[in-house]
Amino acid sequence: MKCRSIAICAMLVAAGCAHSSVVLLPDEDGGHGEIGIQQAEGKSGETVLKDANSRATLAGGQPSIRPLGAKGLKPNEAALLATLPPPAKGFTLYFHEGTTEIAADSVGTLEQIRAEVAKRTGAEVQVTGHTDTVGSSADNDVLSRRRAAEIVNWLTTKGFDRTMMSAVGRGERELKQATADDVSNPANRRVEVLVR
């Protein structure tokens, strides 16, 4: 009797575990990654899931790999993909030399940023200011922070809460185009905005 109940339990466990799996999918922009699988006991080596649209088992011994086939994903898996948040989106705004004045051709980008923040639920905005190498690095740290603050302030005038935003200045540390010191460069006078 005891023996039989153990056998039933073992069967139930095996049946339940057979559903645990990992599915590797193509990336959103083509290509695909790779998944390494090790059993928790760590005795056997790593199994590598290399092909997109394939499934590996995650229980009941060594992983076995199968292509998804014509049936594709299970309905609950497809539903899961549909609720992934959208990818983060980056924008760059350019500035006049030594100022927090936005260059004329970047004014339109402001509106794009506003629209992107507005359409996301729980949006976060990361604002990073940069300068070119004209002037001292200490002055450029201040200027880069002021450029970032300018964008944060503009967004707050559009009704967005400061708690969703963070701003930092990187001065002349992260040049977009490498230059010698004291070189005016429009590509380096910028604020990078990441909307997540």
Next chain:
Amino acid sequence: MFSRGTGHLFLVSLAALMSSPAFGEIGRIKSSSGVATVQRGTETLPASTGQELLPGDWLETGKGGRISLTFADNTRFAVGPDSRIALKKFEYDPTTQKGSFVAKVERGSIAVVTGRITKTRCDSPTVSRCGGMQIETPESVIDARGTRFIVTVKR
């Protein structure tokens, strides 16, 4: 006069606090539906939009519950119904864009699009000490080298 001055100071420091994300924040909830909570120690918080997440938090959904969230390195998660998922470790340096992310799927399902953290590589064969992103399940450890995948744990 004195009290007006200190009141002003207080407002300024409060504004400074509010303009940056919470210390230790690793990600935020973007949306949720149905029964969905964040377990933090003995606290149970509703998994509401904008909720900040900390290392060690558990994400829990009931029947029909869902949570969507993003992390500081741009990793994205969609958590399905009847799930229990631990954010065991999240260390990320935004300057070097390297770090280590360990999550555990105790039960349920999760769709993942990996972020910058998976670009952290090292020569050691021991994946758990190598940084990057690992997802533990009851019987396995997944080393996620990118980019889009779904993990389901039925118990």
